[in-house]
Amino acid sequence: MFAASATLAWGPEITQRVENPQPGSPEAAPRFKPLPPPSLNFYGSAGLIDMPSSEMLPDGQYATSYSWFGGQSRYNVTFQALPWLSASFRYNGIRNLNLYGYSTYYDRGFDVRARLWREGKYRPEVTMGLQDFAGTGVYAAEYFVATKRFQTPALSHHSGPGQLKVTLGLGWGRLGSSGAIGNIGGQRPSFVGGSTGGNLSYDQWFRGDFAPFGGIEWQPNERWSLKAEYSSDAYVTETQDSNVFERRSSLNFGAEYQYSDRTRFGAYYLYGSEFGFNVQFQLNPSQPMTPLAIPAGPPVVPRSQWAKTEAHWGQGWSQSQPQKIQLRDQVAEALKREGLILEAIDLQGTRAEVRYRNSRYRSTAQASGRVARVMANTLPASVETFHITPLSRGVGLSTLKLRRSDLEALEFDPEAADALLAVAAVGDASEMPATALHSAELYPAFSYNFAPYTAPSYFDPDRPFRIDFGVDLKASYAPAPGWIIAGTLRQRLAGNVAGGRASASALPPVRTDASRYAQYGTTLQNLYVAHNWKQGRNLYGRATAGIFETMFGGVSAEMLWKPVNSRLALGVEGNYVIQRDYDQRFSFLDYKTFTGHASAYYELNNNYILQLDAGRYLAGDYGATMSLDRVFNNGWSVGAFFTRTNVSAEDFGEGSFDKGFRFSIPLDWVLGKPSQNSFGLTVRPTQRDGGQRVHVPGRLYGGIRASHRDSLRDQRARFWE
Numbered sequence: 001m002f003a004a005s006a007t008l009a010w011g012p013e014i015t016q017r018v019e020n021p022q023p024g025s026p027e028a029a030p031r032f033k034p035l036p037p038p039s040l041n042f043y044g045s046a047g048l049i050d051m052p053s054s055e056m057l058p059d060g061q062y063a064t065s066y067s068w069f070g071g072q073s074r075y076n077v078t079f080q081a082l083p084w085l086s087a088s089f090r091y092n093g094i095r096n097l098n099l100y101g102y103s104t105y106y107d108r109g110f111d112v113r114a115r116l117w118r119e120g121k122y123r124p125e126v127t128m129g130l131q132d133f134a135g136t137g138v139y140a141a142e143y144f145v146a147t148k149r150f151q152t153p154a155l156s157h158h159s160g161p162g163q164l165k166v167t168l169g170l171g172w173g174r175l176g177s178s179g180a181i182g183n184i185g186g187q188r189p190s191f192v193g194g195s196t197g198g199n200l201s202y203d204q205w206f207r208g209d210f211a212p213f214g215g216i217e218w219q220p221n222e223r224w225s226l227k228a229e230y231s232s233d234a235y236v237t238e239t240q241d242s243n244v245f246e247r248r249s250s251l252n253f254g255a256e257y258q259y260s261d262r263t264r265f266g267a268y269y270l271y272g273s274e275f276g277f278n279v280q281f282q283l284n285p286s287q288p289m290t291p292l293a294i295p296a297g298p299p300v301v302p303r304s305q306w307a308k309t310e311a312h313w314g315q316g317w318s319q320s321q322p323q324k325i326q327l328r329d330q331v332a333e334a335l336k337r338e339g340l341i342l343e344a345i346d347l348q349g350t351r352a353e354v355r356y357r358n359s360r361y362r363s364t365a366q367a368s369g370r371v372a373r374v375m376a377n378t379l380p381a382s383v384e385t386f387h388i389t390p391l392s393r394g395v396g397l398s399t400l401k402l403r404r405s406d407l408e409a410l411e412f413d414p415e416a417a418d419a420l421l422a423v424a425a426v427g428d429a430s431e432m433p434a435t436a437l438h439s440a441e442l443y444p445a446f447s448y449n450f451a452p453y454t455a456p457s458y459f460d461p462d463r464p465f466r467i468d469f470g471v472d473l474k475a476s477y478a479p480a481p482g483w484i485i486a487g488t489l490r491q492r493l494a495g496n497v498a499g500g501r502a503s504a505s506a507l508p509p510v511r512t513d514a515s516r517y518a519q520y521g522t523t524l525q526n527l528y529v530a531h532n533w534k535q536g537r538n539l540y541g542r543a544t545a546g547i548f549e550t551m552f553g554g555v556s557a558e559m560l561w562k563p564v565n566s567r568l569a570l571g572v573e574g575n576y577v578i579q580r581d582y583d584q585r586f587s588f589l590d591y592k593t594f595t596g597h598a599s600a601y602y603e604l605n606n607n608y609i610l611q612l613d614a615g616r617y618l619a620g621d622y623g624a625t626m627s628l629d630r631v632f633n634n635g636w637s638v639g640a641f642f643t644r645t646n647v648s649a650e651d652f653g654e655g656s657f658d659k660g661f662r663f664s665i666p667l668d669w670v671l672g673k674p675s676q677n678s679f680g681l682t683v684r685p686t687q688r689d690g691g692q693r694v695h696v697p698g699r700l701y702g703g704i705r706a707s708h709r710d711s712l713r714d715q716r717a718r719f720w721e
Contacts, residue, residue, distance in 0.1 A: 044076020
């Protein structure tokens with residue numbers, strides 16, 4: 001028998017000093033190499049082998065892992081949401097368990113861990129954990145665990161000191177089933193969630209038998225670690241009620257090797273009968289796979305070096321239309337070299353406003369910094385006040401107001417980012433005055449591109465992972481500012497999503513008919529016309545009509561209130577939609593419905609965005625969705641959501657209610673080249689029909705928020721890049 005585990009992450013937390021004893025050589029200076037972040041146990045959490053430790057991963061760490069032993073496979077995803085809080089999702093399969101008629105029983109579960117206090121000189125770090133607290137309860141457990149770290153002597157003068165970690169914990173549920181030393185609250189059922197799962201059985205938490213567990217981990221250097229643990233999991237269901245594996249001992253042993261910054265291998269011997277190995281991977285948003293390489297923007301040339309007088313332009317340049325046109329063309333050409341598009345410019349003697357389109361840089365602050373330097377190096381010396389307005393789909397998102405003299409004075413200041421933020425202002429983007437000069441030949445505009453696509457499908461008991469892949473042809477036509485006509489033609493090249501389970505839903509099959517939509521090779525993914533506009537101060541609008549997505553088309557309207565300097569935004573959206581025919585051409589089925597939501601968005605600290613949507617969903621059910629996303633300054637995004645509606649758990653089916661997690665990774669984080677594109681996934685433990693929304697292209701909040709004050713403040717350092 002074999003056991004396997006895999007994880008994805010890297011973030012320096014503890015360093016060791018490595019010295020070369022050769023005096024006078026370039027390597028003679030001490031170097032500091034980081035010890036790897038905590039490795040993951042077989043449940044995807046920081047831990048020993050099958051038992052948890054109290055350690056936390058570096059803040060923002062994103063880890064994926066796979067583990068297998070004794071006929072049990074576990075796919076895990078872990079995110080360090082805060083320095084003291086982590087969450088995990090797990091998909092596991094147990095062979096020969098013979099539950100609910102499946103030879104291999106597949107199940108999903110969520111874990112959460114919270115650190116109660118940090119490690120001190122004499123005090124261990126202590127963490128509380130809930131394991132499989134929102135699934136069927138197959139692996140349900142609760143625990144308190146403490147870990148203390150000790151420095152050990154270096155093995156040689158070529159390596160730094162090592163580290164010994166000692167862990168001791170007390171567990172309930174799974175972790176209280178072997179070697180129990182007490183009981184709280186009486187007998188506890190082994191499956192607490194029922195066949196549909198999804199509900200919180202909080203009345204069972206920290207109830208029943210409890211037992212101690214523990215272990216040690218020795219890291220002699222930054223590459224190797226040796227582990228030994230005492231497990232308090234009796235594996236009753238797997239060993240006594242079924243023939244999954246034989247448990248002969250409570251002791252587990254393992255060795256792990258850190259192959260690279262993000263990859264870790266290991267080998268184990270578990271429960272006196274099982275051998276195993278693991279591979280672990282971890283990512284951290286703050287450590288890109290390829291450092292972003294962007295050519296430096298033009299330096300600010302002080303006016304004192306090139307414009308003693310207005311002789312070049314003449315004193316009356318602001319009254320001369322030909323000279324204004326010449327200035328517009330010069331600014332447009334300079335912006336084009338920076339990958340930006342000039343939409344319009346307004347020149348008024350001592351003030352100038354530039355409205356631009358950014359199709360290269362992910363950061364609005366970075367794009368605005370390039371615009372400011374172009375203005376400083378191009379416009380007449382009398383222009384002192386700059387107004388810089390980014391546009392999206394023809395709509396002004398915000399206006400950055402700053403003085404040219406501040407740009408000239410602060411460019412080489414060590415605190416330039418903070419200093420400029422203190423003297424600049426960010427306000428609402430007003431209507432462009434009639435005196436503005438618009439760039440010539442921007443509209444109408446046509447563009448197209450080819451791009452590969454993947455369409456995964458998860459957690460089918462017959463085949464847990466299915467995927468289609470192929471190529472998309474995307475095209476768009478903008479006849480005027482604020483208007484767009486766009487469509488996507490898809491060609492599937494290969495895949496097996498069409499072989500998935502047919503819908504057996506008690507609700508209208510608004511999502512569970514995915515396998516029927518996957519039967520066709522050439523399809524029209526979307527084809528729509530959209531109009532965006534600014535209704536008034538802080539108020540944005542969108543109207544869309546056409547084919548929105550694979551399964552639905554119709555008409556949609558949205559209004560969003562989002563003050564530039566406010567963390568709060570409020571929105572309302574209404575959609576009348578018709579379900580598309582399975583061949584995804586221009587025909588429709590009989591099902592039609594109205595769906596709409598009122599939404600509230602709030603920007604919390606640490607780049608978290610809380611969103612609450614309440615209204616009517618595609619299947620006609622009423623309820624609310626709450627989501628929480630952490631959006632990093634470099635474009636990384638990780639979040640989770642859940643929806644509760646008036647559909648009962650029985651009618652909803654497996655999972656009881658809609659929930660899941662999502663992540664998005666910016667392409668420039670991977671490739672090191674400027675890009676606004678990202679790739680990511682939304683993963684639901686079970687795809688059902690309750691709590692589902694239509695996917696309308698171009699919803700307002702995300703694109704508008706990125707150009708408002710809080711986002712500009714968080715990315716202020718990029719203004720000078």
